[in-house]
Amino acid sequence: MLRRNIETLEVTFMPQSEPIAVQKHRVVIVGGGFGGLFAAQALGRSGYDVTLLDKRNFHLFQPLLYQVATGTLTVGDISTQQRVVLRKYANVRTLLGTVYDIDVDRQIVYYEGGEAPYDTLIAATGVKHQYFGNDHWREHAPGLKTVEHALEMRHRLFRAFEEAEKTSDPALRRQLLTFVIVGGGPTGVELAGALGDLTQRVMVGNFRQIDPRDARVILVEGADNILPPYDNSLRDAAKRMLEELNVEVRTQAMADDITAEAVRLRHKNGETETIETRNVLWAAGVTLSQFGRTLAARTQGETDPRGRLVVDEQLRMPSHPNIHVIGDLACAPDGKGGSLPGLAPVAMQQGRYVAKLLKRQAKGKPPKPFKYLDKGSMAIIARYRCVGEIFGWKVKGAFAWLVWSLVHIASLIEPDQRMTVTIQWLSRFFGTSADRLITGNPPKTADIQAKHQVKLPSSK
């Protein structure tokens, strides 16, 4: 707060800072995720004329999305309107609109409903799922990038238990109670752990015909180990924790085909295996957002093998230095010859960095390169079960879980969200709180009647 006030004074009120020239510089930010929103916040009261464009009217705390999908948190807990976060900054405008094109010569971004000219552009539209050329898998294997994905996953998971409770067909019940998660990165591991916790503890006793403990949860990973970026000892610990929750971990196996009723795995040794299941969850590949693709095409910008836009150490496109790319969309140098991973803390720091860079520019100071401060990362597997590294220090178990919880809660943007999420978590552990609702219109009774050819005498 103090720092923000000082900046305001310097830029806006101190006569020697020439605020008029600064105020005319237009910054357009496309995408209001971690990168874009943190950039917009850090540019608040800076004297820049800032426009944040997003196709959604809210910021999503994506690292907790799996908790919505598995019924612990409710959507409102992990989402905030960008407009509300930014309401204090008169120089920042928030617009809801899908950006569909860009003219890099005339420096204009086109969005549904208007156009936004820019002097500096910050592109932060992130990534979306991909199914490695098998787009028809999508309908059987929902992913987890948006709120709608999380709700679809939640509906499927809890509907499967409801159907299993109703059916008298043991083969169908078996399929309904088999859950296959494709992808052993953090999202897949966290989903598998949450499902293990649900079936082994949370939902026990809620049913009369089935026992949730009979459910099979299978985690599939193509590499030799789950959680590829982690240290070996942590990966082993994670695997052990998952197995304690009855999760079967299959490494060196890839999804080869996915249908409504089964998934076929191909093992590294060439053998295939078919698992009958009604529930496949996708936590594997990602690809560039459509705006990312458009930007790459319009700038002829260089992309890395994963399709990300290559930027320099100031996060600028080399061909267009007034275009910054941040977050998952960027392939930014990590200073060790590689590139930075697509993580929320990277995006946040990059957003703040670009804002600082612009403020330095305005004051005529020389630029500094972006440096990522790796505070560590963690994968939560279930209550009290967690592995991770904090400033290079390996942690696991209940203590790590506690740190993880505090770190996550502290990084929620709105103060009262921190409070509700804390309470939701506490009540998760000590009570019954949950959002396991199957929403989306259920079938209409009249339609079911038509299907069963029920005829009613005409009403009086």
Added chain:
Amino acid sequence: MLRRNIETLEVTFMPQSEPIAVQKHRVVIVGGGFGGLFAAQALGRSGYDVTLLDKRNFHLFQPLLYQVATGTLTVGDISTQQRVVLRKYANVRTLLGTVYDIDVDRQIVYYEGGEAPYDTLIAATGVKHQYFGNDHWREHAPGLKTVEHALEMRHRLFRAFEEAEKTSDPALRRQLLTFVIVGGGPTGVELAGALGDLTQRVMVGNFRQIDPRDARVILVEGADNILPPYDNSLRDAAKRMLEELNVEVRTQAMADDITAEAVRLRHKNGETETIETRNVLWAAGVTLSQFGRTLAARTQGETDPRGRLVVDEQLRMPSHPNIHVIGDLACAPDGKGGSLPGLAPVAMQQGRYVAKLLKRQAKGKPPKPFKYLDKGSMAIIARYRCVGEIFGWKVKGAFAWLVWSLVHIASLIEPDQRMTVTIQWLSRFFGTSADRLITGNPPKTADIQAKHQVKLPSSK
């Protein structure tokens, strides 16, 4: 708790009560709203074999639904899985399934996925909207009976503000910022008050091009006064409170036509008036649920002019004494020659009453007629603004609002919901907490590009 334990002892363990005969009696409850869920709970550990059938896997606290529609509460706050509420009662089974028919002679209820034979049936499927024969109004004027309705209303309301912020067309902006609520009963009044509060206080300062205070909120009621069941002094107070929030109250006016861009009102004096608006909210007519219609047809049961099933003072259908009808679906005698209104407390008390009646039957005790204990009712208009009656005592203003809040929170079913709802409310008044998200998949960028004929060079 004490009473429940005593009952359990009496019915299940005392040798003279012949538990075996009692245990075979099958009670099927159709509908898990206030009536059905309270009946199921009260039959927990009773020795009856109870099945609760619902097409949704959750109970909805409908009186607070307008707070979801207007962005104060999030869906998870006001919904509870019936399965979780009833988990402790081994004699109660919960099934997710749409009931589509009933054979009253063979005593079987048919649901999607199976059939449930019953000795006693409790019908509690409530009511749904109707548009007085103008079903095409539905698409322009969403109602407020289900979670999906509330979300649709929320998306429309907040999208209207976003579009108004974007547009440069003053006529369109005017239409977008005009909100017409049809129906001046409690739901309509509460919606109008919540919108008045949003536009006059909550959202002020969130926009750059528009001032939410310029929005028009118009409440339309066909009768001479809003809140028809209330006393005159309370109706006047409610009207005054609404007007303080800039809500225009139009009585003696009916919706005559509704399109995407306007609503035409017909005043009692025959004059018509057209209001240009993109936002019409429906809080007017209701009609029988489809299962209610089916039950009426299959029993040839008598219905009242509003289509509700007429029951006796034990809430039984006269032609079929083993079928009880409760809640909004029932036209039950109020003991003064009239019938009871469709209110949550009526449904709750009726649910508990039928359970008690069955337990008395099991013990061979004579039945007692249902008596509704009217503890009062209240309509909340905004923060600190509220009118109502408590045990016949007229109240209004901040004190009434406080009582209302406590009563509502106390009647939420799960203890940790009470806590989160309290916090949500507190943070609503002192902070920024809200769920004003526009969810549901936004348009795909690729689709918008196609619309604007954006062509990208083929990717590398």
